[in-house]
Amino acid sequence: MSSKHRLTRSFRTLSALLYIGNAAVAFKFAIQPHYLHVLVGIIVGFVCLGMLCVSVEAPRILVSRIEASTFGQLLFTFRGRYMVDLLVALLLFAMGPWGILLGIFTLLLIFGIRFLGVKQPDAFNEIFRQSDIESQSEYTLESEYEPSQQTR
DSSP states (O other): OOHHHHHHHHHHHHHHHHHHHHHHHHHHHHTSSSHHHHHHHHHHHHHHHHHHHHHHTOSHHHHHHHHHSHHHHHHTBHHHHHHHHHHHHHHHTTSHHHHHHHHHHHHHHHHHHHHHHHHOHHHHHHHOBOOHHHHHOOOOHHHHHSOOOOOO
């Protein structure tokens, strides 16, 4: 097995474990007898379970339904996952010490995956799909740091 496949499998496994932990913290938060705790806990829990399915791409029937929706296609891109993970992390910070810890881990995973995209673009492309906007764009992060060819 190549190092690229090992790296992508590691990030998928870490993502899956983190989503399971996030969902557990969210559902634990939801059992408190306060309206907003129940509401936020259930929403974050189901979002984490949905992102778990997107991350591991299973069960196939649910993933197919998510892919068929317009919003669902966005979840398979880095930009869509980044936005959902950021929202989940921010809401986790309100869920006590375990929520804060898992919120920090969620943010670290997001930045770790982005770092992977800069250092190992092939592995990054294996984890995420490109959206239509990203595939039409000629802008890349790497192009910002390339020295310009100025003539004197």
